[in-house]
Amino acid sequence: MTPPRQTNVIELAPCSPGAIAPMSLFDWFANRQKADAAAPEPPERDIADGLWTKCEACGVMAYTKDLKTNQMVCLNCEHHMRVWSDDRIEQLIDAGTWQPLDTGVAPVDPLGFRDRKAYRDRIKEAQAKSGLVDAVQTGQGEIHGESLVLGVMDFRFMGGSMGSVVGEKLTRAIEHATAQGVAVIILCASGGARMQEGMLSLMQMAKISGALERHREQGLLYIPVLTHPTTGGVTASFAMLGDLILAEPKAMIGFAGRRVIEQTLREKLPDNFQTAEYLLANGFVDAIVPRTQLKKTLSQLINMHHHPFSPAAASRSMGNNGAASDGAWEGDRPQPVNESLNGSAPLS
Numbered sequence: 001m002t003p004p005r006q007t008n009v010i011e012l013a014p015c016s017p018g019a020i021a022p023m024s025l026f027d028w029f030a031n032r033q034k035a036d037a038a039a040p041e042p043p044e045r046d047i048a049d050g051l052w053t054k055c056e057a058c059g060v061m062a063y064t065k066d067l068k069t070n071q072m073v074c075l076n077c078e079h080h081m082r083v084w085s086d087d088r089i090e091q092l093i094d095a096g097t098w099q100p101l102d103t104g105v106a107p108v109d110p111l112g113f114r115d116r117k118a119y120r121d122r123i124k125e126a127q128a129k130s131g132l133v134d135a136v137q138t139g140q141g142e143i144h145g146e147s148l149v150l151g152v153m154d155f156r157f158m159g160g161s162m163g164s165v166v167g168e169k170l171t172r173a174i175e176h177a178t179a180q181g182v183a184v185i186i187l188c189a190s191g192g193a194r195m196q197e198g199m200l201s202l203m204q205m206a207k208i209s210g211a212l213e214r215h216r217e218q219g220l221l222y223i224p225v226l227t228h229p230t231t232g233g234v235t236a237s238f239a240m241l242g243d244l245i246l247a248e249p250k251a252m253i254g255f256a257g258r259r260v261i262e263q264t265l266r267e268k269l270p271d272n273f274q275t276a277e278y279l280l281a282n283g284f285v286d287a288i289v290p291r292t293q294l295k296k297t298l299s300q301l302i303n304m305h306h307h308p309f310s311p312a313a314a315s316r317s318m319g320n321n322g323a324a325s326d327g328a329w330e331g332d333r334p335q336p337v338n339e340s341l342n343g344s345a346p347l348s
C-alpha cells in the first residue's frame with residue numbers, strides 16, 4: 001500500500017540517495033530565518049550596485065548613502081575613506097559658488113617617454129578612467145561666505161603625481177589668489193613628482209614655492225591640508241610651506257618610503273612613523289582635523305586671519321548670519337586651533 005503523499009515536503013536538488021534528507025517547509029523557513037539572522041551582510045548584488053560599502057579598517061558594512069552624508073568617514077571607527085577631488089569640492093565649497101580655473105591646461109609628453117607603456121597612453125588611460133584632465137582641480141569659491149582659491153589634488157590620476165600641469169595649475173591658482181587678495185587652500189594627495197616628465201616635474205616644486213612666497217609677501221593666508229597619502233616632491237615643497245599645516249587623521253605623510261629610510265639610516269623606525277599623528281607630535285603639522293570638521297575649521301581660520309580682533313566676524317564664521325551680540329561672541333568664540341579640534345585625537 002502506498003503511503004499518503006506529504007504535501008509539505010520540498011525535495012532538494014537531486015543528489016545521491018541519502019545525502020540530504022527531505023525537509024519540511026516549516027524547517028526550511030526556520031533555517032532560512034536563522035541564516036538571515038546569522039548573516040546580516042547584504043547580498044552581493046547590493047554591494048556590486050554600490051548600495052553598501054565595507055570599511056577597509058574595521059570591516060563594518062554601511063549604507064553608501066549614510067557614508068556619503070558623513071563625508072565617507074566610517075560611522076563605526078571614523079576611518080577616513082578615500083574621496084576624490086569632486087567630492088572634496090562638494091564637501092568644502094558653498095553650493096553654487098565654485099568657479100573652476102584653467103580647465104584648458106592639459107598634459108603633453110615633452111620627453112616622448114616610455115617605460116612599460118608610453119606616457120601619452122598612460123595619460124589617455126588616466127583621463128578616461130577619472131574624467132579629469134590631470135591630477136589637480138583648481139578654482140575659486142566660498143566657504144561659509146569667505147572667498148578663497150582652492151586646489152584639490154586627485155590620487156586617481158596617476159597617483160596624484162605632480163607633473164607640469166599640476167605645477168602650472170597650482171601656480172596660476174596661487175597667483176590668482178594673490179591678485180584677488182584671498183586665501184589659498186590646497187588639499188594635497190600625491191605619490192610625488194611625475195617621473196615621466198623628468199626634471200620638468202621637479203621644477204614645479206620651485207615654481208609653486210615661488211608663487212607661495214609672493215602670496216605670503218602680500219600678507220595673505222595659505223593652508224595646505226595633507227590627506228592620505230602626501231609624499232615625495234609635494235611634501236618637499238608646497239605641502240610643508242603653509243602658514244598653518246592641517247592633516248587628516250591617520251594620513252600617511254612623508255618624503256621617501258619607510259624601507260629606503262631604514263636602509264639609509266640603518267635604524268628601525270617607529271610603527272606610527274610618517275602618520276599625521278607622528279608629525280603632529282614632532283611639530284611638522286599644526287593640527288589634525290577630521291574631515292567632517294574641515295569646512296568649519298577652514299572658515300574659522302580664514303575669518304580669524306581677515307579679522308583677527310573682530311568678534312562679529314568670528315561669530316559670522318560660525319554661521320550666526322552676523323547677528324553678533326556679546327552673548328553670541330561668548331558662545332561662538334573660535335577656539336585656539338588645538339582646542340577646537342577635539343575629535344581629532346592628536347598625540348598628547
Ligand SMILES: [Zn+2]
Pocket residue numbers: 055056057058059060074075076077078079
Ligand atoms: Zn570602520
